[in-house]
Amino acid sequence: MNQRIPQRAQWASRLGFILAASGSAIGLGNIWKFPYVVGQNGGSAFVLVYLAAIVLVGVPIMMAEFLLGREGQRDAIGTFSRLAGPRSPWCLVGWVGVTAAFILFSFYAVVAGWSFDYVFKSLGGRISGQSPAQIKAIFGTLLDSPGQMIIWQALFVMATAGIVSRGIRGGIERCSKILMPTLFALLFYLFIHGIRSDGASQALAFLFSSDFSLLTPKVILEAVGHAFFTLSLGAGVMITYGSYLDRRANLFSLAVKVSFLDTLVALMAGMAIFPVVFSAGLDPAAGPGLVFQTIPIVFAQAPFGQLLSVLFFLLLAFAALSSSISMLEVAVAWLVDEKQWSRIRSTWLLSLLAFLLGIPSALSFNVLKSTPFLGSPTFFDFCDKLISSYLLPLGGLAVAIYCGWFLKRTATQQQEAICCPSRWVYPCWHILIRYIAPLALTFVFIQQSGLING
Ligand code: PHE
Numbered sequence: 001m002n003q004r005i006p007q008r009a010q011w012a013s014r015l016g017f018i019l020a021a022s023g024s025a026i027g028l029g030n031i032w033k034f035p036y037v038v039g040q041n042g043g044s045a046f047v048l049v050y051l052a053a054i055v056l057v058g059v060p061i062m063m064a065e066f067l068l069g070r071e072g073q074r075d076a077i078g079t080f081s082r083l084a085g086p087r088s089p090w091c092l093v094g095w096v097g098v099t100a101a102f103i104l105f106s107f108y109a110v111v112a113g114w115s116f117d118y119v120f121k122s123l124g125g126r127i128s129g130q131s132p133a134q135i136k137a138i139f140g141t142l143l144d145s146p147g148q149m150i151i152w153q154a155l156f157v158m159a160t161a162g163i164v165s166r167g168i169r170g171g172i173e174r175c176s177k178i179l180m181p182t183l184f185a186l187l188f189y190l191f192i193h194g195i196r197s198d199g200a201s202q203a204l205a206f207l208f209s210s211d212f213s214l215l216t217p218k219v220i221l222e223a224v225g226h227a228f229f230t231l232s233l234g235a236g237v238m239i240t241y242g243s244y245l246d247r248r249a250n251l252f253s254l255a256v257k258v259s260f261l262d263t264l265v266a267l268m269a270g271m272a273i274f275p276v277v278f279s280a281g282l283d284p285a286a287g288p289g290l291v292f293q294t295i296p297i298v299f300a301q302a303p304f305g306q307l308l309s310v311l312f313f314l315l316l317a318f319a320a321l322s323s324s325i326s327m328l329e330v331a332v333a334w335l336v337d338e339k340q341w342s343r344i345r346s347t348w349l350l351s352l353l354a355f356l357l358g359i360p361s362a363l364s365f366n367v368l369k370s371t372p373f374l375g376s377p378t379f380f381d382f383c384d385k386l387i388s389s390y391l392l393p394l395g396g397l398a399v400a401i402y403c404g405w406f407l408k409r410t411a412t413q414q415q416e417a418i419c420c421p422s423r424w425v426y427p428c429w430h431i432l433i434r435y436i437a438p439l440a441l442t443f444v445f446i447q448q449s450g451l452i453n454g
Contacts, residue, residue: 008073009168010244016173017249018257021232021241023176023322025262026183028111029230031316032291034266035273037226039284043206045214046223047267053227054259057440060432061233061396062255064403067417069242070249075333076236079243083407090406093398097236100391101330102350104235106358107383108327109160112320113152113362114292117142118313127296128306135296139289143365150362154355160324161351164332165344168244172325179318186315187265190272193308199278200271206284207270221447224440229388230262232323234395236330243333252420252429265319272312276302291316328354389448397441404434 011017038046072079077094084090121127127135142148163171194200232238242251273291276298277284286294291312299309328350335346360368364380376382407414418426 010246011173012169019176019180020172021258022261023180024232024237024326025258026265027319027323030266031269031319035270036290041219042214044208045211046219047207049220049223050227053224054263057437058227058231059255059259060429060437061400062231062238063251064399064433065238066242066251069239070245073243075337076239076330077334078337079239090402096391096395098331098334100387101235101327103383104387105324105327106354107361107380108324109153109156109358110362112156115313115316116152116156119317122309122313125306127309128300130300132297136293139292146363146366153358153362157351157355160328161347163325164328165347167343176322179322183315183318186311187268191268194272194275197275197279199275202278203274206274221444225444228396234392237326240330240333250419252418252425393441393445397438400433400437
């Protein structure tokens with residue numbers, strides 16, 4: 001037996017993989033961002049395009065990322081260097097992913113830190129019984145306290161590092177098996193609370209009764225961009241997670257399950273949040289402060305309000321944690337696979353660096369609030385724009401083009417690689433990955449980068 005080459009880690013079970021990958025996909029994007037972008041973009045028309053984008057662009061690219069990782073059996077950069085050659089320009093795609101995931105982790109931890117803070121505020125009873133003006137002031141005070149924000153950010157980064165340093169099975173998979181079912185249970189409870197409240201029918205109409213007059217090019221492209229972000233595509237996450245899959249995994253069925261869970265959670269979060277927003281007569285288009293400002297207002301007056309708000313912010317914190325571990329894992333896998341560093345050393349060093357990089361993002365809400373950075377209003381806005389508008393769509397576009405046009409495989413080999421027994425899946429995937437996904441992402445990229453205005 002060859003003792004020199006250590007066996008690459010693999011997921012212990014399919015279920016573990018599905019929970020970890022959907023843990024990555026389900027994050028602040030579903031619970032914090034989805035409700036407010038739906039609100040800002042007029043509701044149902046946005047939701048419809050978002051659903052279409054998940055099916056036509058999201059699932060095929062997720063399959064492509066799983067395929068690349070599973071074939072490459074390395075981190076995102078190593079996968080491209082193994083498949084396309086060590087000096088190939090395609091390796092840049094891996095670099096885009098690792099960079100995007102690392103920067104995303106740095107500022108994601110800041111917003112995730114707010115949810116930690118709110119869990120403790122709710123537990124301490126500092127939210128229930130307050131007037132709307134006081135609740136707005138509580139959020140304002142948090143944003144005005146750099147020290148407090150940085151402490152929460154540090155704790156969040158440490159929690160993430162603690163999980164990732166324990167490895168694929170013992171850390172990521174084991175934690176996902178705890179975090180995700182708890183998250184589903186919490187969400188289910190809040191969802192039931194939402195649909196039983198007075199605003200439920202208004203929320204249903206807002207989310208699902210299609211009004212096509214609201215479909216502008218901007219709404220369409222925003223929906224495609226969000227579908228992409230919410231599925232964690234373009235950042236090397238699904239390539240890295242896919243590299244721990246075994247050869248017999250049915251990539252189509254896995255991508256469908258992960259995307260389905262992600263979509264279900266976003267819609268359920270919408271149905272948990274909008275009914276309470278409507279029944280309290282609040283504005284659904286309130287923007288990024290929506291869940292931090294409106295939800296506590298509603299829960300402050302509701303029976304069991306304190307319990308509901310603890311549950312809600314725990315849900316947010318868990319969702320954020322299961323996503324951030326995937327971001328950190330992308331960079332850690334690179335150091336472990338390519339530089340042969342130990343997992344523990346890689347994890348803590350990268351976490352420290354991400355924490356330091358995140359500090360100016362935390363300060364963007366107070367000390368550096370009026371300091372523009374490279375054309376963006378603040379450093380935080382710059383990082384957010386760089387990732388969501390440029391690096392992720394670019395990474396996804398490159399993955400689609402590489403898989404659709406350059407991955408040297410015969411059709412039968414590709415079909416076998418996807419491991420889907422059904423005959424129609426491969427031809428459909430091939431058309432979507434070759435033509436539809438690159439086209440859709442090119443439009444998103446052009447619109448997001450401001451070259452056209454819809
Ligand atoms: N999908 C995550 C969310 O919805 C965000 C994310 C994007 C995570 C890219 C990893 C990579 O919050």
